[in-house]
Amino acid sequence: MATDTASAASVETSEPSPRRRRGSGRWRVTSGLLATPTIWLVVFFVVPVVLVGVYSVGLLTLLRNDDYLSLEHWRFFLTSDTYLALFWKSVRMSLGVSITSVLLAYPVAYLLALIAGSKKYTLLLVIIVPFLTSYLLRVLAWRVILNPQGVLQSFLRSIDVLGPEQQIDWLFNSTFAIYLVLSYVWVPFVALPIFVSLENLDQHLLEASSDLGASRLRTFWTVTLPLSMPGVVAGFIFVFIPTIGEYVTPQLVGGPGGFMFGSAIQSAFTAGLDWQFGSAMAMFLIFAVAVLLIVFGRFLNVRSVTE
Amino acid sequence: MNVAVSRAGRRWLWLVFWLLTLFLYAPLVILLIFSFNDRELVSFPWEGFTLHWYQTFLDNPEILTALRVSVVVATLTAVVTTILAIPASIALVRRRFFGKGLVSGVMLAPLVIPLVVLGTALLILFNTIGIPFSPLTIAIGHIVIALPFAILTLVPRLERIPAALEEASRDLGAGWSTTFRQITFPLMLPAIFSAFLLSFVISFDEVVIASFVAGDEVTFPVYLYSQLRLPRQLPQVIAVAVVVLTISAIVVTISEVLRRMTDKSLEETTRVHDEEEVSVA
Secondary structure, three states: OHHHHHHHHHOOOOOOOHHHHHHHHHHHHHHHHHHHHHHHHHHHHHHHHHHHHHHHOOOOOOOOOOOOOOOHHHHHHHHOHHHHHHHHHHHHHHHHHHHHHHHHHHHHHHHHHHHOHHHHHHHHHHHHHHHHOOHHHHHHHHHHHHOOOOHHHHHHHHOOOOOOOOOOHHHOOOHHHHHHHHHHHHHHHHHHHHHHHHHOOOHHHHHHHHHOOOOHHHHHHHHHHHHHHHHHHHHHHHHHHHHHOOOHHHHHHOHHHHOOHHHHHHHHHOOOOOHHHHHHHHHHHHHHHHHHHHHHHHHOOHHHHOO | OOOOOOHHHHHHHHHHHHHHHHHHHHHHHHHHHHOOEOOOOOOOOOOOEOOHHHHHHHOOHHHHHHHHHHHHHHHHHHHHHHHHHHHHHHHHHHOOOOOHHHHHHHHHHHHHOOHHHHHHHHHHHHHHHOOOOOHHHHHHHHHHHHHHHHHHHHHHHHHHOOHHHHHHHHHOOOOHHHHHHHHHHHHHHHHHHHHHHHHHHHHHHOOHHHHHHOOOOOOHHHHHHHHOOOHHHHHHHHHHHHHHHHHHHHHHHHHHHHHHHHHHHHHHHHHHHHHHHHHHO
16 A cells, blocks of 8 residues: 555656656556456456346346336335245245355364364365266266155155155255255355365363363353354355255255245246346345345355365 | 463363364265265165266267366466456555555455356346347356455465565566566466465356356356256266266365465575575675
8 A cells, every 4th residue: 555655656757767667567567467357257256246127127128128217126126025934934044044054064164173183184085076066967976866656755665664655855856955955055055165264273271261270161152163253154154155045956856945035036037038027136135135234244155165 | 381271171172173174075975985886876785886977977969968068167266366366466566556446455355245146247247238148148157256265365465575686686687577477477476376276166166156157058067057956867976976076075175285385485495585685695
C-alpha cells in the first residue's frame, strides 16, 4: 500500500526518478502475471454472475416472454410459500449433511492428527482417495445398493429376512437416503481441514493442561476442541455451500421428495424456460451464501482444504 | 501417559476409523463385485462370473463417444488451468501489489459458488454474446471452478521454495525468464503436476455445469446422469463406472504419494540451504 501511494505521488513530478522507473517495471511484471487469470475469471465468472442479477430484474432480456425492467419475479419469489419452503428445505438438508459429516470426520481426524503417529499421512490418504474419485459414480453405487431391487434388499430377501414381496421403504427414495449419500460423499473432505487444524495444534498445550490437573475430557473440551474450531468451521462451510444448491443426488436417491431449491432453479432454466424467475432464485442463493460467508468468514482458512 | 486419549479411548477411535474406512470403500467394492455378476439386475443372487458387461460397454458407441468428449474437455481444462494458475500463484506469493486481497478473493471465489448458480450464469452469458454450446463451453466453465484448486495446490509449494534461490539467480545476471525456467519452474514441477491432475479430475467428474452448457456432444457424467433412470443399461454403466473409478483412484494415489515424496525432498534441500546460510554468516 505504502509503496503504491509513493509511486502514485511521483507520477506528478515531471522527470521520472530512477526509483519510479524501477517501480513501474515491477508493476508491469506483476500485472503481466495477473492479467490472463484475472481476465478469465472476470469474463467467465464475475460478469456471468452480474448478468444473472441484471437478468433477474429485466435490465437485460433474452427470451420473448421476458419482462423488461420488472421486479415481478423477485416479488413472486419472496411472497411465494412454495419456493421459500424449498429454500428452507435445502437449508435443512445442508445443515443435516454438514453436521453429520463433521461428527463422523472429527474422531477420525483426531485419531490421525494426534495419535496415529508416523502412519498418519498414509491413513489420511486412505480416507481421501474415495473423495477424489467420481462423485456421480459414488452416488450410482448407493443407488445400486439401496434401491428395492438392489444389492442390500435382494440380499436380505435371499437370506429370508425380507419376504419376496417385502421392501424397506425408508431405505430408498427417502430423506434418509439423501442424507446418507451426501454425508458419504462429503466425510473425507471434511476430515481434511479438521486434520490440518489438529495437526498444527501445539501438543505442549495438552500436556500443560494435563499437568495442571485437567482430565482428558476437560482438556478436550477446553483446549483441543476450541483450537480445532477453525478446521470444523471450514469443513462445515465447504460442505454447506455446495449442498445448498445440490439437486443431482436428491433426484437420484431421494425420489419425489428429492425436489430441492437447486432443482427449482435447474428446472426453471431447462424445463420451465422461465429464466428470469430462475435468475431471481439463483441470485437469492448467492445472497444467502454471501451472508453465511460474512458471518463465518473470519473463521475460515481456505488453504486448510488443500494442504 | 498420552494426554490426547486413554488406552480404551484409543481402541474406540481405531474402531471408528476402520468402520469409516469400511463405510467409504464398501459401496465401491460392491460395485466392483457386481460388475462381474451374470445377471440383468444388479442384485443377488449371484449367477456366475462374466466379463459380458465390459464387452457390451466396449461395443457401445455412445459411451465411448462420451468418454472421448470427457477426456478432451478434461485435458483442455487441465492445460489451460495450469497455465493460468502458475503466473497467478507466483504473483500471489512473490509480488506485493495494490488490491491483493481483492484479486485473491476473486481467484478463490469460485470455491464458494453453488455450481447450479455458475451453470445458469454461464448459460445466460453464452446466450447473451451468442456463443454456441460445445465441449469448449464446458471446458470454459470447468477452468473457472478448477482454477482456485490449482492455485491452492501451487501456493504452499511456492512458499516453501526460498525466494533467496531466485534472488541469487537474478544477482548472477539471469533474467526473469531464465530464472523461471531454470530455478522456479523445476522446483514447482511436482506441484504443477498435482495441479494438472487435480484440474483434470475435477473436470472429468463435473456434471452440473456440463449439463447446462453442453451442446450435442455430452461428457461422460452428463451421459451417465441421463442413463441412470434406464435400468436396462445399468450393468454396462456399472462396468464403465468400475473402470473409471479404478483408473482415477490409481492416478490420484500416485499423484498424492509423489507430492508427499517431493515435498519431503524439497524440505531436505532447503534445510541444507539454511544450514549453509548459517555457516556462511
